[in-house]
Amino acid sequence: MSMLTPPGMGGKYRVTGAAYPRMSRPRRRRRIVLTVLGAVLGLALLGYGTLQLMNVFRGGSGKPVAAGKDCATPKPRAGAAAAATAAAAAKPAVALPQPGEITVNVYNATPRAGLAKAVADELKKRGFTVANVGNAPADFDKKVPGTGILLGSPKTDKAAFSVLGTQLEGDTQQTDAREGADIDLILGDAFKELSPKEAADKELYLLANPQPAPAKTC
Secondary structure, eight states: OOOOOOOOOOOOGGGOOOOOOOOOOOOOHHHHHHHHHHHHHHHHHHHHHHHHHHHHHSOOOOOOOTTOOOOOOHHHHOHHHHHHHHHHHOOOSOOOOOOOGGEEEEESSSSSHHHHHHHHHHHTTOOOOOEEEEEEOOOOOOOOOEEEEEEEOSSHHHHHHHHHTSSSSOEEEEEOOSSSSSOOOEEEETTOOOOOOHHHHHHHHHSSSSSOOOOOOO
16 A cells, blocks of 8 residues: 555555646636637727728728818819910910000109110010100109109009019109000119010019919818
8 A cells, every 4th residue: 555545545546656637727718718819809800891991981091181271282184284374375364454555755864864765765675655755854853762653644554554664673653643544654863774674574474474372281
């Protein structure tokens, strides 16, 4: 009898020391863990699939768009852009009088001899209609410190002032009691020369085709 066998016990209850009972982990707990993990994974996949379907039906990328903001206008196709450019070139956005429709009187209020004639000749080359050329009236003679004054009737088209104003920088606009549509260009002490024709043409183009404000982006 083994020393491990309690007194009075034998047979199948005999403990010999050569064999011992083996304990095994119950499999029920493992099944529960696997079941829970599978359920969590299934819910995650179901939620992701639902989100994707919602994005497809909404036509969006899934990113929220802030309320109150204007998105940038999509760029037009190349053909549409070319057609819009051609239409804009054919018809200016703002109707302006042509230089030939503007009658200009050129007067010299400076001590420089021959200045009025030189400016008048250049304006004729640029398409303006020139009427009177000479020295400035006494009210303005040697009393114009700036570049020049554009003097016309209160009824003169404001666009005519703007077109003539593209030919020189720093001019000011005034009106008097005349009734005609002609405009006096009175040259002042600060006048040196007319604006270069290229610069004047560019300014005239921008005047007729104002640039739109830049579009807002999201």
